[in-house]
Amino acid sequence: MPTSGTVYEWAYEVSTGDGLYTVVWDISEFSVQASTLSPLILGDDVDTLLAQHLMVGDDTVRGSSGNDGLLGYGGNDTIIGNDGNDFLDGGLGIDDMVGGLGDDTYVLDNANDMISEDADQGTDSVTLQFAPTDGAYVLSANFENLRNLSGQGLVMGGNAGNNQLFGGSGVDDVLYGAGGNDYLNGGTGADAMFGGSGHDTFFVDNTADFVSDRWSDLGATGDGVDEVRTSVSFALVGGDRADIEHVTLIGTAAINATGNALVNELSGNAAANTLNGAAGADVMRGGGGNDVYYVDNGGDRVIETSAAGGADTVRSSVSFELGNNVENLQLTGAVASMGTGNALANRISGNNQLNVLLGEAGDDVLTGNGGQDTLLGGIGDDQIDGGTGEDWVEGGVGKDIVTGGSDADLFVFRSGDFAGLSAGSCDRIIDFSQADGDQIRLNSIDANGANGSTTNEAFSFIGSAAFHGVAGELRYVQNAGNTFVMGDTNGDGAADFMIRLDGLHSLAASDFLL
Template sequence: MATVSILTNAGFDVRNFFLPNLGDADSVTFTGLIDSVGDLLLGGSRTDTFEVLTVEANGLTYNYTGNWEIEASTGLLTGTVSASGGYDGVEVKLGDTVLATLDLPFQPVDLGTETSPGILGNVGDLVTDLVGGTVDLLLGTLDETVALVGLNLDATPDLIDIVIDAGGTQTGGDGDDTLRGGIGGDTLDGGAGNDTMIGGRGDDTYIVDSSGDTVVEDAGEGDDTVRSSVTYTLPDNVENLVLTGTGDIDGTGNALDNSITGNAGDNRLDGGAGNDRLTARGGDDVLIGGTGDDIMRGGAGDDVYVVDSTGDQVIEEADEGNDTVRSSVTYTLGANVENVILSGSGNIDTDGNSNNNTIDGNAGNNIIFGNAGNDFLYGRGGIDTLDGGTGNDFLDGGIGADTMRGGAGNDVYVIDNIGDRVIEQPNEGFDTIRSSVSHTMEANIEKMMLYGSDDLVATGNGGNNRIEGNAGNDTIYGVAGEDFLYGRSGNDILDGGTGNDALDGGTGADTMRGGTGNDIYTIDNIGDRIIEQPNEGFDSIRSSVDHTMEANIERMTLYGSGDLVASGNDIDNRIDGNSGNDTIYGRGGNDLLFGRGGNDVLDGGTGNDLLDGGIGADTMRGGAGNDVYVIDNIGDRVIEQPNEGFDTIRSSVSHTMEANIERMQLYGSGDLVAIGNDADNVITGNSGDNLIYGGAGHDILSGLNGSDTFVFETIMDSGVTIGNRDTIKDFDSSEGDRIDISEIDANMGASGNQSFQFIGTDAFSGQAGELRMKFGSGSTLVQGDTNGDGAADFAVLLQGHHVLDNGSFVV
């Protein structure tokens, strides 16, 4: 046993059911007919027997009594019709079973046994029509719902058509149903199965839930709508399609002016011919207007519009996704649409909007205008003209000989044809060319980058350019301006031209010419070569490998952490090491050598050089000339040969002067010890409390600030004559300066180390161990007698008049 329900409203409704072997116990119910005629079509290939369909009301019953019998051989129907009065509380029965109660006004009908106004035709007509024909039953004016229930589904099917004339809602059952509407606006829902729905006249609505459902409409029968939960193509003469549910389904129109509305899924809406209106809902949708002037609204989601007419309209609201138009005609993007792709091979054009657009040309000659925004413009095939407008745009003309204008903003151009041309005006931003062919930069372009692996030639303009090579063996000319030339891989040739240029050949064995100006070269291959002419500026090398400076280069800096060897040339060089253990040769000229990190070896060569080993324990050779050494590590070592000039040490740590060094200056504020050698030294302290040893020789000592102590260990450290004695230039007792002579034996005739006795300005008495001071010529002379002969055996000259006392000495 199965149940099929039909729900109807106003309209003309048709439903067809193929039902197996309708038996005596089966029931058919009509409920809620409005000015309706109910048609019961009974068919089959054998004799079927049906219970009587009865419509009852208070005191009045319309009975088709007995059994209706259809003989297949004769096509005859037998039965009796009778009626009685009353019309309140209508019941509809099949046999003894009450199928529905109609508590509505009911107009009694006088049913006769032969000819009756309630039966369309006479009994003979009924008999004639039954075999594949129609039995017509007039039920009157009701306002309810029709239901077809209680059908036994088995064996051979019989066809039952329910026809309701005046409009309504019909719902089919589980089978393959046929629903027919009337002259009104009907709603037909076939339910499950592959149903056929015929709306007839009026503005009908069809509910489609199966790809096998069929909708039939004739021309001029109203403005009809299909509501479909499956992918659907509108049949002829149906105007509207609404997709329901949330599934990713598609909708296709016909030759009429259609309205197609999507659902919340990802839909493909195709208007076909006609001036269509396509409206997507949520989801990432594809809207195809088809021929005609169409209006398309994508709604939320990343939508794609297919445009084939200049009259097509695309409508998008703000913040409704990243949307794309695919156009085969000249087209201007509407507001809130981001992308356009030209299709076909025609010479068509397109304009962007104020958004950040991506615009793709086709195989023809396109004119593409980005308008405002940061746009991506691709010409693709053909000889194209691209104009970025305002904004930071990306322009790629494609394979033809293209013309590209970036406009205001920082634009990027792609060059892939030697006929490509770039147009930029002054003050329109920082612009870049990316080229896979040889190219000369147009005016007002700042940067060019070569792509691919071909051996290309790149030429700059009169501005300050940055030009980068590719994987091939490139030749790059900076021309005028302060240029940065970068060869990348390959054995490149770089020529800076005029201006202060930076040249980096990259990983190959490169040749670099800086030209005039203060140029900077980067060396990363031992095969790199630099060419500089005299008087072409102050030029520098930055090297990560061993390198000898070419002629006319002034400076070199080592990079990385490798243990490198750097050699200067014959002019005045500055050479800086890296963090490794470097060996640096200044060679000729007055050079500045800096070891930086690591334990470095610095050799100044000839000339007056400055050598600073940096933070490691460094070895420094100044060579010939008046050299200066910087000591900052107690492990630093200086090597000087005799007669190699007047050499100076600047030390921030305690240090003993090596042989053949004449001068030492302490730096910083630490309490340091400075020890001279046997030559005539000049030793100067710092702001700390220093211990200063002049040693042998005629030394000039200065403590500077701080409480300094000048130490004399033997009488040979400071002689008595002017040419042999030491001079202390800035002795100041008030700052705590003292003279330490405690290591000198005051009485050579006595055993042990005897102390001196200070006698002020008195003359020696002939007793050994006396220490006196003597004023004269603005200086103070300190004298000591160690053998008691009344004459000084050593002396120290203090510049200035100093009244000394016992506290001025360490004895």
């Protein structure tokens, strides 16, 4: 490309916001050296100038008050952006670039390029297209963002401000946030990211990424509330991550997050996630998918905001009550604890200790497992299994199917709990066993509710005999291989409630608490 001669016209591609245009200056009346076609000053009406002079001289290019794109090409150039959000690239050579007011972007391709910004002049970014000889670059004051496009792994440092540091693609970078609230993204590759002081955010996309809010090698410890946003499973375990509070799962993969001893906030993505807050009173949000939550602190909170967020399960080693939109609860550990459902159709199971399981509303499934458990179905058509141990089994309102399991269980019925009066619509006991010492408790029901008295009268057990038209009689009938318990509470000679016992049983008054 010539550096001297006669220039007759000068053409530039410019963008005005409505498209890319070519602007031509006719300078055919002037005979000048091409290397002296500077300084060049743009008019305010030109939004973007691709100021690639196609020359190798030392040029001075000044932008307008608009948003300019200023390229120096060859030579040791001086580029001044003035106002606006400017793009400054000195090209080859040792260049001096000043952005001025606005959110400016600088491209550096030489270790000796000089850039400067005054305070409070916008959010300014530096792009590295070269690798420093020592492999490290630290942002100067008043610059906010740094990006590695050198093709080599670098050590990248922030300053006292709020920085965004972006590592290279496919290389292993080391990012130091320093002061301020920083965003650290190593890019693809096995990157190391250190937050420092401030509320820092780390972006993780590789299981080999290293994240710490401490600079142990510099004697600095992190502070602030820090967050990891990750597209791979991530755990806040180990001393290097002990000062990080939050993990947010991103992307579409089914990945997991684990907290630490702090008060953590763990957030899932739209897939099926497992969130474990570990020690501390944690907040866990699952999002979409069939999520699993591990709870070990009475202050832990599980939040599902959408009813369409999948079938979610809490596994808790402490007493826990399900919040909205969470379906299932499993009590774990080796201590007696309580599990409480919500208005959904819950599945709640105990551990091998003494548990209290409350289904609340909905058609619930309660399983006591081992221990002497109390199982209360609440409202709905519930299924209850006490498991081993001497259990209190109470279906509550609705058509309930209950199993006591082994040992002497107590099946509890209250006034208003009963369902229908047919074999297919009444409450049902699957495994009533006289040999185990099972009993049916009816003593909370007033056997003569029609007399207007406030006294809770006991039932009179009449065996398999027919009703006599006397209020308060309790009898049983065997039919079609099953046994039906019936009570008359108003004396009209007809059953007012019915309980089905699977199998044939010759019942006695001792099988009841009347």
